[in-house]
Amino acid sequence: MSDEAKVAAPASRPTGVPPVIGSHEEAIEVAGKLAAGFAVSASERDRGRELPWSEVEQFSQSGLWGVTVPREFGGPALDSKTVADIISTIGAADGSLSQIPQNHFYALEALRVGGSWEQKRFFYDRVLAGERFGNALAEIGNKDFKRRTSLRQENGDWIVNGRKFYCTGAIFAHWIPTLAIAQEGGKQVSYLVMIPRETEGVAVIDDWDGFGQRLTGSGSVTFDNARVEERWIIPFQASFDTATTIGPFAQLMHAAIDYGIGVGAHEEMKRFVRERARPWIDANVERASDDPLTVSAVGQVNVKLKAAGALLRRASRFVDDAQSTPTEAAVAAASVAVAEARILTTKAGLLAASKLFELSGTSATASELNLDRYWRNVRTHTLHDPVRWKYQAIGNYYLNERAPPRHGAI
Missing domain, CATH: 2.40.110.10 (Butyryl-CoA Dehydrogenase, subunit A, domain 2)
Known part of the structure; x- marks a missing residue:
């Protein structure tokens, strides 16, 4: 298919003015209700590759896409934990939908750090009016990672x-x-x-x-x-020449995406084991949910996800501290805390998506169920940047007191 045949039409203007979300609790309540609705048709959308136009409009019209707008510009200025929880809540229902606002929030953080007052006034007003930001950052075909645009x-x-x-x-x-x-x-x-x-x-x-x-x-x-x-x-460029939170804030959201997909896969696995899976013959039990090796494996995944969630919450606190006091030390500590979370959310997400099939059995691979979307989604998203380099950055920080590099991939 030619590029011309694939050119997408512009998004329509917002259907209304979104409400201003007032608190973390309200944001999570709204996100939970949206996630429940999005989950119903998530598999169908994925199978048919039906771009979620109406879901994205509903998502942004909920007010959740404006939660980071500072108070002086009419927003609620909610914290990084709120953003991470919104993303992971949506991600458990639909991994694709949870990634779409990531670059929107990234752009707003870049605006907060590097924009003039007049630019902030203009663009934050646009966000509060329901407009969405995407991204055009990366380029391919250049091994030196330099941009040519x-x-x-x-x-x-x-x-x-x-x-x-x-x-x-x-x-x-x-x-x-x-x-x-x-x-x-x-x-x-x-x-x-x-x-x-x-x-x-x-x-x-x-x-x-x-x-x-x-x-x-x-x-x-x-x-x-x-x-x-x-x-x-x-x-x-100035936002990376000095210590800012653009990088760790971006990576925190990536960690939340992987964590959310892992939670969704784990919930799907538990449901399938309870309702449809058969116990292994040597277990001598009537239900798969009583198979001792299955029960043990479920416990292992649960612990891994709980640990990943705890590191994600811890990292969000470091990011918030660095946003309020962006010193070299605070930003470095935030970058390392987020890298630690990214390692565990990657591993926990992949483990949960893999165990979904191992513990549910062959019947879970039926194409009509489309359960492989969890593994496909988390495997694809965790490739954004390599975990192996995060171990290196963390080790250098604790062993040699070297701050991690300042860019979006740490």
Whole structure:
């Protein structure tokens, strides 16, 4: 299929003004109700690769996508634990849906750290009005990890050119935060450019074909002489030249996605074992839920998930502390705490998704059940960055007192 045939139409304008969520408890109550509804059709959507347009609109109209907006700009300024709990709650129902707002929150954190007051006023107002942010950060085909998407000034206009991939949420977005490189004084300087989805020269291409997280809209975005306003250009490089929480906050959300999918897989496994699985013949019991080896394995997964959840909550506290006091030491401690959580949420999520089949038996592999979506989703998402490098960063921190690198992948 050609790129032209896959170009996605822009998202419609918000259907209303979302409410402002007032507390952590309210946010989790709202997320729980949404998750229960999303779970009903999650398997069907995944099987048919039906992009969740109405679910994303319902999700963002709930007010949950505005929980990090600071109070001085009309938001509730809820903490990192709230964001992580929202994501993991939705993730237990639908892993794809839990990943879609991740880059929205990431962009708002980059805005909080690097934006001017005027930029914050403008973009936070847009969020509170129900508009969504996606992303166009990553590029493929470059082993040096350098970005080639350019930002240049021509006859007084600012112009963006380039191609991005892994653009999670861009299909559903009203704004596409784009990492672009400008040449300044012989140096390359990076900016985050907030580009309206309907801008001429912008094409969002639905070409994501991963076997997991199939409904995240993580395809390509191309920019062909896309003209942008200067007020949409936010300094980005400076946010990594100094100690900020952009990286650990982003990674905390990734950990929450994996944890949520693992919880969903574990709940599905328990239901299947209780209702449909057969005990092994040597167990000499009537029900699979009384098979002693099954019971033991369920306990092991449960402990792993509980530990992962505890590290996730602990990491959120470190991120909150670093947001309020962004010193080198606080940001380094937050990055390490989040890396620890990411290791365990990766392992717990993968274990839960694998045990879903081991303990449920062959009948759980029936294609009509589509239970493999849990494993496909968590396996795909945990590949965002390698756990093996997190061990190295953690070891260096505790053994050699070396702060981890400042970028989005730690």
